[in-house]
Amino acid sequence: MLKNKTIILGVCGGIAAYKSVELLRLMKKAGANVKVAMTRSATKFVGETTFRVLSENDVMTALFDFEGTGTLNSQEASVQHIEWASQADAVVIAPATANIIGKLANGIADDALSTMMMAVTSPVIICPSMNTHMYENRAVQRNLDILEQDGMFILEPGTGELACKTSGAGRLPEPALIFDRLVKIFYSKDFTGKNILISAGPTREALDPVRYISNHSSGKMGYAVAEAAEKRGGLVTLVSGPTALSPPVGVNFVPVESAREMADAMLELMDNADIIIKVAAVADYRPLVSHENKIKKRDNPKSSISIELTENPDILKMLGKKKQKHQFLAGFAAETTNLDTNAMSKMEEKNLDMIVGNIVGVKGSGFEADTNKVKFFFRDGTIDDLPLMEKAQVAHMLLDHIISNVNFKK
Ligand code: PMT
Numbered sequence: 024m025l026k027n028k029t030i031i032l033g034v035c036g037g038i039a040a041y042k043s044v045e046l047l048r049l050m051k052k053a054g055a056n057v058k059v060a061m062t063r064s065a066t067k068f069v070g071e072t073t074f075r076v077l078s079e080n081d082v083m084t085a086l087f088d089f090e091g092t093g094t095l096n097s098q099e100a101s102v103q104h105i106e107w108a109s110q111a112d113a114v115v116i117a118p119a120t121a122n123i124i125g126k127l128a129n130g131i132a133d134d135a136l137s138t139m140m141m142a143v144t145s146p147v148i149i150c151p152s153m154n155t156h157m158y159e160n161r162a163v164q165r166n167l168d169i170l171e172q173d174g175m176f177i178l179e180p181g182t183g184e185l186a187c188k189t190s191g192a193g194r195l196p197e198p199a200l201i202f203d204r205l206v207k208i209f210y211s212k213d214f215t216g217k218n219i220l221i222s223a224g225p226t227r228e229a230l231d232p233v234r235y236i237s238n239h240s241s242g243k244m245g246y247a248v249a250e251a252a253e254k255r256g257g258l259v260t261l262v263s264g265p266t267a268l269s270p271p272v273g274v275n276f277v278p279v280e281s282a283r284e285m286a287d288a289m290l291e292l293m294d295n296a297d298i299i300i301k302v303a304a305v306a307d308y309r310p311l312v313s314h315e316n317k318i319k320k321r322d323n324p325k326s327s328i329s330i331e332l333t334e335n336p337d338i339l340k341m342l343g344k345k346k347q348k349h350q351f352l353a354g355f356a357a358e359t360t361n362l363d364t365n366a367m368s369k370m371e372e373k374n375l376d377m378i379v380g381n382i383v384g385v386k387g388s389g390f391e392a393d394t395n396k397v398k399f400f401f402r403d404g405t406i407d408d409l410p411l412m413e414k415a416q417v418a419h420m421l422l423d424h425i426i427s428n429v430n431f432k433k
Contacts, residue, residue, distance in 0.1 A: 024206045026054035031107060031143075033116035033136050034074070035123050036064020038186040039152040039195035043117055044069060046198040047077050050205070058083070058107055060136045062123065083107065083135045104135055108142035113208050117178075118152035118195045121163050127175075128166035146208045147175040150201055155191030178204055203272065207254045213426050215256035220296035221249045222289060222338075224264035226282040228309035230330065231318045238304045239390035242266030244355070244414050245302035249274050251418040252298075260296075262288045264303060282306055282335035289338055293345060298425060300353045301339045304390070308332035343374030351376050351425060357383045357390070366400050377401050377428070379421060387411055399424055 030050055034043045043059075050057045059074040060083040071082040086104060116123060116136075123137065127149075132138040140147075149170055151158060158164075158180060171177050178201060181194035195201075223245020227235040242263060249261040250271035260275040262285060270276035277292070279285045282305045293299060311331040318328075339354045346352050354375045356366040359382070366380035380398045383389030388396040388411065395417050399407040401424075409420060 024053065024209045025050060027056065028054075028112040028209065029056045029058065029110045030205070031111045031114040031139070032057055032059045032074075032078075033114060033119070033123070033140070034059060034061045034065040034069070035116065035118055035120040035136070036062055036066075036068060037118040037120055037152050037195070038068065039118040040065050040068040042195050042198055044073060044077065046115070046117060046201055047074065049198055049202040051077065051079075053202075053206070056080070058110075060084075060104075060107070060139055062120075062134060062136050064120075083139070086135045086138060104139040105142050108139050108144070111143055111145045113145050113205060114140070114143050114147045115150065115201060115205055116147070117150035117201055119149045121151075121153055121157050121160070121166075124149065124151060124163060124166045124170065128169040128173075148178060148201070148204055148208075149175050150178045150195055151180050151193075152195035153180075153193050154185060154187045155189050155193045158193045159191075176204065176208075200272070210254045210256075212256035214252055214422065217257050217297045218295050219249075219252045219257040219259045219298045219300070220262070220289065220292050221245055221252070221259060221300045222262045222285060222303035223249065224266040225304050226264045226285055226306045226335075227280050228282065228306045228335070229280075229313045230310045231314035231316065233317050236306055236308070236310065236332075238306065240264070240266075240304035241391045242268050243391070243393065244395060244417070245300075246271055247414040247418040248300055248302055248421060251415065251422055255422060257298075260292055262292070262303075282309065282338065286336045286338045286341065289342060290345070293342055293350075296350060298351045298353075299342060299346075300421075300425075301342070302355050303338075304357060305338060306335055307337075309335050337373070339375070340373045346374060351428075353421070353425065354378045356380045359384050362398065363400070363406070366398070370400055370402065375402075377424070379417075401428065 034040050047057055057078045058080045059078050075082045126137045132141045167177055178196055180192050181196050182192045183194050184190045185193050224242035225238045225240040227237045229235050246268050249259050253259045253273045262277045277288050279288055311333045352375050356369050356378050358365045362380045362382055366378050370378040378400045381389050381395055387394045394411050395414050396411045397409055397417055
């Protein structure tokens with residue numbers, strides 16, 4: 024996504040400046056051409072040589088003095104900051120101090136970074152980082168509001184213990200989170216205004232308060248679809264069984280445990296959805312009796328016990344029955360054999376617009392893996408057989424298909 028994009032990374036004087044080194048590394052790894060503009064105070068926290076070596080570019084620290092390329096005359100230098108501004112596909116200021124926030128909000132250009140910013144026309148992400156009282160100061164908050172009104176993206180700081188020994192809001196978000204926000208700028212927003220309901224993860228069917236029946240779904244595939252849809256402008260609700268994953272940023276998250284809880288949530292939320300994608304691995308059966316207290320071994324003198332199971336609701340089938348004309352419904356099929364036949368009959372039986380079939384039990388595909396090997400099946404009989412790829416990539420390919428196959432009638 025960042026390949027061949029020019030990103031200006033503005034670094035201000037704060038203890039969190041060291042995190043900008045990691046942010047720069049992430050941007051470079053994604054193929055971006057990164058140019059670093061530091062304030063004078065930032066150079067007191069991290070040496071500009073570090074940024075120069077890692078960015079493989081000059082570092083801007085002053086308007087009239089570029090180190091690394093020798094001293095430029097004032098005419099060359101004064102053109103350089105305008106040149107950087109015009110080359111920028113995006114600007115990220117991390118950490119952004121109260122000082123730079125105040126300058127940008129009030130049109131003050133008195134150093135290299137703030138002067139360059141006056142000429143920037145690309146998207147800008149501001150990542151405030153400072154002492155909690157400074158961050159909560161009315162002037163700082165007012166200035167942040169102004170920057171937001173001016174069209175800049177403000178990334179809320181994290182909370183926790185700060186370097187100044189106070190605790191509260193003001194921590195620079197982790198580099199991966201800032202990087203994620205940056206990448207989002209470059210996604211096409213083809214799902215803007217669309218309500219997308221996604222289910223993910225396993226369900227847990229309780230035997231007693233400490234034991235349950237479940238499956239190996241990690242939630243990775245479903246969370247990847249939710250994250251991709253959100254990045255492409257969708258209004259995403261993710262109904263998820265228990266997983267070890269953090270909900271993707273910007274997604275409305277609805278945690279559930281059992282198939283029946285998932286059914287209730289999905290049926291309640293479906294009316295508002297334009298697109299429904301059911302990635303969850305739902306337990307087809309649950310114990311007929313869920314014991315109130317822990318089942319004790321001593322209560323069962325025999326060496327084996329039987330558990331009677333009863334059928335769970337088929338959520339996807341219920342959604343298929345309720346589906347309105349304008350809604351697009353997609354399911355997933357996890358199969359160990361006969362993928363094509365089984366997937367296509369599930370699509371028919373559950374009234375789906377498409378189904379994603381994946382072979383499970385094969386290394387690198389299906390449950391738990393970061394990658395997946397899938398086939399897309401459509402109602403008109405077309406099949407798209409994809410190679411093994413990252414689940415995030417599968418998610419985007421799925422959304423590409425949905426957006427080009429869907430006729431939204433709303
Ligand atoms: O979570 P990961 O570790 O990343 O793994 C991803 C995955 C393998 C779970 C995913 O890619 C996948 O295949 N999900 C569907 C798993 C599944 O339950 O398949 P199924 O063939 O049993 O069900 C078919 C469809 O009916 C699914 O959309 C399922 O959500 C739905 N279903 C099934 C049973 C049921 N009682 N209610 C349902 O809604």
